[in-house]
Amino acid sequence: MKLRELAHGRTGDKGNTLNVSVICYDGKHYPYLHTILTPERVKAHLADVVRGDVVRYELPLLGAFNFVLGHALGGGVTRSLALDAHGKSMSSALLDMDIGEPPGDAS
Template sequence: MKLRALAHSRAGDKGDISNISVIVYHEKDYALLERYLTPERVKLHFSEIVDGDVVRYTLPKLGALNFVMQRALGGGVTRSLALDAHGKCLSSAIMNLEIPDDLCKTFSIV
């Protein structure tokens, strides 16, 4: 199952730091995302662009996870040659993460 089936996302930036929030549609799905979406998994997903650390902040009352990715925007808006120097499309890119079927079944999400 793609992450987009369970959540939506927003992205922001500051210099060479990208900030991505993943927000569940339904509160019952938060525990699965909290278990599956680790900083390591997010860094692996963005391994081609993230050269720094990835830190995760949990916001259970909002049903959200916030990821701060250091050295993720090719030097930042004024230095990057990327078409999306702000990294706004990263919120769409994270939605392509595949959540394993066995984990979905463990959390009764199918």
């Protein structure tokens, strides 16, 4: 199953830093995603783009995570030659991550 089946995402940029939020459709999946969406796994999944650290901020009352991805925009919007200099497609790339089905859930 893909992460996009349990959550949606949003992105934002500031210089060469990208924020990617992952928001559960149903809060019951938050504990499961908490165990599998580690900063290390997110960085590995986006390794072609993310050159810096990945920091995860947890928002359990919202059923969401915010990942701050360092050195992920090719120097920033005004310096990058990338087609997606703002990183708006990165939430979609993250949501394409293969994850296992949540235990005891047939969502």
